[in-house]
Amino acid sequence: MHVTVDRGRCDIHAQCVFEAPAVFQLDDDDELVYDERPEAVHRPAVERAATSCPVAAIRISER
């Protein structure tokens, strides 16, 4: 599973941090940092995060 966040779209609504805190976090400046290649066990949470994102910034692919 490969996760990408479109930085042009991301507006730090932070819903992904609530839904999948093991994959998405905020740094000291409240900027988003994330694991591009999370373990498969996180897939349901990552999918929830992608759907919850109000600006559709999260993409999941299988590469």
Add this chain to the structure above:
Amino acid sequence: MRRVVIVGAGPAAMSAVAELRRQDYQGSILVIGAEPHMPYRRPPLSKHPLPTSHAQLALDQAGRAEATWLLGRSAHHLDRQNRVLLLDGGDEIPYDGLIIATGVRARRLPGRLHQGRPEVMTLRGFGDLARLHGRLQRVTRVVILGAGFLGSELAATIRRLGCSVDLVERDRLPLLGPLGPVLAQRIADEHRRHDVRLHLGRTVDRLHGTDRLDAVRLDDGTTLPADLLITALGSIPETGWLAGSGLVLDDGVRVDNTGRAAPGIVAAGDVARWPHPWPAGESVRAEHHDEAVAQGAHVARTLLGDPAPYAHTLAFSTHIHDMRLHSVGFTGKNYRLHVVKEGPGGRMLAEYRHAGRLVGAITHGYIRDLTTTYRDLPARSCHEPSATSPVHAGQRAAQGAGGRGCVEHA
């Protein structure tokens, strides 16, 4: 169960479709949506920059293949006895399992005021946004009635496009109810700093202009020149089609703590009213995108025979001018606000308390603190089965779900 019907085609429906298939449900899924669009995200509709295409807002298109989508059609009546749904136009749709996800509609100005004028509009769906884009090409003076989240976000967005904006609010501050006086005052200051003219404690009592709108008169006699009036007066759950169905309708569809409204019927998203014994009320109906997503998935599992108490933390964000507010849990004037920390540029983190107990938190600029310190607040796992719930089938599950326990924050 071989035939699931979902009424409403928004985020809750899309999420329910995905979860039904994830749980290996093999039967048919029919989704009936009043709007002609596939499910999309509403939060960007009022924020800068205004979206210009449905594709920018669309939810995962994978769901398209997982269900049959009947769009531009509405449910008209629910016959629970025969497990049949009647559509506008008379079609009868049988179901084994029903998911109610019809959402809300915008509350409009009384007809005697707007008189069908095309320069009076609201913003609820993608169709409204297309109309707004058309109008904004031609106007310079905009009046917005209602300074809640929608009205305040729109005021900021439209001001940024260069139009003059008058924002009219019945309450004494914008967003006083949902944020409380301290933050509401900051929102008011923020509007004024960006030259949005506030008219507080006022409402609209007359529209002027013969061929087209040219002014809006307020109830104190003030006349505001205007080419466009946008109403942002809150919303009303879409439950008219459920009249006479026997379901409990009470500003939304009442569900138990698993999402069930009746045997074989669940509800999710903006239209669903869930039991919630604290902090202050006995039930909650939330109009949040991520709640619709979480609830849609949850009630799909309930419908498939795996009812569990719903335990999702409310989370919300809004952008108004340069203020970016994020909150979790319960906020508003009914709770006591306690500022935890403040920093340069108006950054702040604050907690809301009720009877000494932490019920929510809000921030401008300390989002990480919010996502780490408060992410389980207030845990809905504290759910008690509601005495007013129409069905009690979920009670055993609720009582047995002690694992997560009650998160108490004294």
